[in-house]
Amino acid sequence: xxxxVEYYGHLRRAAGCSAESLEVATATPExxxxxxxxxxxxxxxxxxxxxxxxxxxxxxxxxxxxxxxTVALLPPVAGG
Amino acid sequence: MSEGSxxxxxxxxxxxxxxxxxxxxxxxxxxxxFGGAVRNYNDGxxxxxxxxxxxxxxxxxxxxxxxxxxxxxxDIARARIIHRVGSLKLGEMSVYVVVRAGHRGPAxxxxxxxxxxxxxxxxxxxxxxxxxxxxxxxxGVPLKQPPIGDESSFADNxxxxxx
Numbered sequence: 296x297x298x299x300v301e302y303y304g305h306l307r308r309a310a311g312c313s314a315e316s317l318e319v320a321t322a323t324p325e326x327x328x329x330x331x332x333x334x335x336x337x338x339x340x341x342x343x344x345x346x347x348x349x350x351x352x353x354x355x356x357x358x359x360x361x362x363x364x365t366v367a368l369l370p371p372v373a374g375g
Numbered sequence: 376m377s378e379g380s381x382x383x384x385x386x387x388x389x390x391x392x393x394x395x396x397x398x399x400x401x402x403x404x405x406x407x408x409f410g411g412a413v414r415n416y417n418d419g420x421x422x423x424x425x426x427x428x429x430x431x432x433x434x435x436x437x438x439x440x441x442x443x444x445x446x447x448x449x450d451i452a453r454a455r456i457i458h459r460v461g462s463l464k465l466g467e468m469s470v471y472v473v474v475r476a477g478h479r480g481p482a483x484x485x486x487x488x489x490x491x492x493x494x495x496x497x498x499x500x501x502x503x504x505x506x507x508x509x510x511x512x513x514x515g516v517p518l519k520q521p522p523i524g525d526e527s528s529f530a531d532n533x534x535x536x537x538x
Contacts (some may be wrong), residue, residue, distance in 0.1 A: 304500035373515030374499030
């Protein structure tokens with residue numbers, strides 16, 4: 296299934312784009328991260344520090360993601 | 376920017392005067408303001424500017440929640456937080472936390488708590504530009520993901536309770 300992945304912070308630089316459509320085998324945040332890390336191998340090292348959001352909320356690694364959903368990958372935050 | 380989010384996250388130059396006017400309260404004898412500005416150095420390097428980006432919808436929601444939690448946790452009357460995004464020059468303000476209270480103690484405490492929570496919970500990132508022409512993203516704090524098995528969203532669970 297396809298999802299629309301948004302990259303923030305240093306992940307955007309690592310992915311080479313701010314967003315893209317990706318085919319994922321498993322419709323969960325873990326499945327999205329699997330697909331992202333397979334395509335962008337440099338993101339793999341940071342995987343454990345990435346939070347996943349759908350809409351304006353974080354979602355659990357096992358949450359079900361809908362077909363076509365926009366999934367945001369959020370690296371460690373540094374506001375202020 | 377999503378509709379309404381600009382109350383908390385904005386590309387515009389921040390106006391402290393507007394926040395002070397918005398929070399005016401004749402019952403408050405104390406006003407505490409924290410402001411964050413772009414500094415000209417970091418980690419031994421000379422900084423020429425900063426670019427802030429946010430997950431706007433989530434950042435606005437979390438900032439609104441932090442304001443509400445400040446009002447619930449501390450004996451204060453007003454709390455406002457606003458964060459700027461985009462490219463900022465040296466010395467420009469990136470964030471304000473404004474608190475009004477009857478007395479200075481809770482005003483200071485709430486302001487400190489508010490900016491600490493912002494740094495821990497709000498999805499904002501900063502890319503630091505150096506005088507040599509290169510740039511780096513400033514290392515940050517990982518957001519707390521909901522536990523495995525929790526299939527609900529995680530709108531509020533990043534909150535910690537004060538002891």
